[in-house]
Amino acid sequence: MKYLVTGVAGFIGFHVVQRLTSQGHEVIGIDNLNDYYDVNLKLARLAELKTDTLFKFIKIDLANREGIAQLFSQQKFDRVIHLAAQAGVRYSIDKPMAYADSNLIGHLTILEGCRHNEIEHLVYASSSSVYGLNNKTPFATSDSVDHPISLYAATKKSNELMSHTYSHLYNIPTTGLRFFTVYGPWGRPDMALFKFTKAIINGESIDVYNNGDMQRDFTYIDDIVEGIIRIQDIIPQKDVDWNVESGSVASSSAPYKIFNIGNGNPVKLLDFIKSLEKSLGIKSNKNLMPMQPGDVYQTYADVDDLFTVTGYKPSVSVEYGVEKFVRWYKDFYQ
Numbered sequence: 056m057k058y059l060v061t062g063v064a065g066f067i068g069f070h071v072v073q074r075l076t077s078q079g080h081e082v083i084g085i086d087n088l089n090d091y092y093d094v095n096l097k098l099a100r101l102a103e104l105k106t107d108t109l110f111k112f113i114k115i116d117l118a119n120r121e122g123i124a125q126l127f128s129q130q131k132f133d134r135v136i137h138l139a140a141q142a143g144v145r146y147s148i149d150k151p152m153a154y155a156d157s158n159l160i161g162h163l164t165i166l167e168g169c170r171h172n173e174i175e176h177l178v179y180a181s182s183s184s185v186y187g188l189n190n191k192t193p194f195a196t197s198d199s200v201d202h203p204i205s206l207y208a209a210t211k212k213s214n215e216l217m218s219h220t221y222s223h224l225y226n227i228p229t230t231g232l233r234f235f236t237v238y239g240p241w242g243r244p245d246m247a248l249f250k251f252t253k254a255i256i257n258g259e260s261i262d263v264y265n266n267g268d269m270q271r272d273f274t275y276i277d278d279i280v281e282g283i284i285r286i287q288d289i290i291p292q293k294d295v296d297w298n299v300e301s302g303s304v305a306s307s308s309a310p311y312k313i314f315n316i317g318n319g320n321p322v323k324l325l326d327f328i329k330s331l332e333k334s335l336g337i338k339s340n341k342n343l344m345p346m347q348p349g350d351v352y353q354t355y356a357d358v359d360d361l362f363t364v365t366g367y368k369p370s371v372s373v374e375y376g377v378e379k380f381v382r383w384y385k386d387f388y389q
């Protein structure tokens with residue numbers, strides 16, 4: 056099959072492409088290579104991908120309406136895995152417009168491409184951040200998600216709404232995946248594991264928010280990739296029996312679905328740091344800091360739906376995953 060994967064120079068996109076090409080699929084990957092974090096890391100991921108003849112890279116911005124429309128009409132993709140976005144909760148406080156361009160306009164250009172080109176399935180990245188002010192755990196896709204607390208989360212919730220509209224109007228099968236704190240080799244420099252590893256190795260202190268009183272449902276990259284690969288084979292169908300009163304909010308009469316992909320096992324931030332210290336063989340110095348605006352106290356995925364539909368649920372332990380990350384980090388930055 057021929058895939059469009061967006062955000063291929065990014066952390067998750069890079070891993071997804073490797074998996075698709077290893078299965079013999081042809082992949083056109085796009086990315087704008089923006090400098091939100093170290094561009095050299097993005098280029099290094101791309102250099103790895105480019106060794107594969109089944110992969111072709113095109114540098115383009117999602118917000119380039121004509122360019123994206125042309126890409127779709129020229130390439131004739133079977134399926135789309137849309138992962139490019141302006142990520143990050145804290146950055147959305149300083150640079151809100153980046154989220155409007157990449158996550159709102161950008162998502163719409165992809166939907167328009169699907170609308171005009173008979174795409175079999177659009178799978179796109181949403182986020183656990185859509186659960187916002189929700190206190191009930193675990194977070195289930197049947198819960199209301201109308202109270203985001205960062206613009207990033209609001210754009211991800213918007214992506215789900217926009218996708219529903221296009222699924223309904225144009226019969227485009229769409230599946231939104233709410234990822235929970237993804238980590239692993241080739242991970243993102245703006246995320247805790249990367250920042251902590253770098254600081255500890257350099258003998259610097261680490262900033263620990265909410266005095267360490269936080270829990271995250273850390274999900275290892277291989278589990279996320281497995282979830283994406285399985286879900287993209289499960290194409291949502293119209294369901295004439297569905298109605299708003301009795302149906303799940305994660306599905307619809309339109310060919311539209313939402314799933315959580317998380318470990319389903321929240322880990323205390325201080326325990327996560329202990330795993331990292333063990334892998335590095337170095338103790339950390341912690342700056343205990345207040346809660347940051349936009350951050351939530353806990354994330355915890357209910358993955359029952361994912362398991363029911365795919366027979367799969369994430370299972371990699373933090374000890375294993377952190378060790379794999381540390382090995383990659385030391386090797387890459389030597």
Ligand SMILES: NC(=O)c1ccc[n+]([C@@H]2O[C@H](COP(=O)([O-])OP(=O)(O)OC[C@H]3O[C@@H](n4cnc5c(N)ncnc54)[C@H](O)[C@@H]3O)[C@@H](O)[C@H]2O)c1
Binds near residue numbers: 065
């Ligand atoms: N990593 C996580 O923990 C996590 C959690 C929840 C959701 N997500 C979502 O998963 C997706 C992938 O995340 P990631 O961790 O790989 O992030 P990433 O930042 O490493 O990858 C995103 C890629 O998209 C590209 N991009 C951004 N804006 C673009 C634009 N306008 N045009 C073209 N390319 C653009 C970036 O250059 C980057 O390479 C994102 O949608 C993100 O919001 C990630």
